[in-house]
Amino acid sequence: MTDFLVINRPKSKSEIRRHLKKQTLNFIAGGGEVEIIPRGSSAHDIGEEPVWLKNRVFVDPATKRTPIPEVIKAMEERRLLMRKNKSEKKFCNTRSKQKIIYDDFGEPLRKIWIDE
Secondary structure, three states, X not given: XXXXXOOOOOOXXXXXXXXXXXXXXXXXXXXXXXXXXXXXXXXXXXXXXXXXXXXXXXXXXXXXXXXXXXXXXXXXXXXXXXXXXXXXXXXXXXXXXXXXEEOOOOOEEEEEEEEO
């Protein structure tokens, strides 16, 4: 028994048009009406302000927040510890230098970094 992979091909434009026409005829046969809208009309009212103006972010008054001192203290301690660790790493007296490794024939093989 052989297994075949079934791939659905995309619908052509003519098939999509036939399907839309069939749906439209079924809608009309079921008692629906198609309203003809004149060209150039818009769904937005002329006097209405745009949608992007309606979404105002900072209009509401500021809400009171409940302070959580133990959480803030833990965050501050963690931040200070991270700063301390960074400062310790910065003041190392070692400097890195790039060194080229050569083969027996004097051709460069690779570059490595060494600490002085």
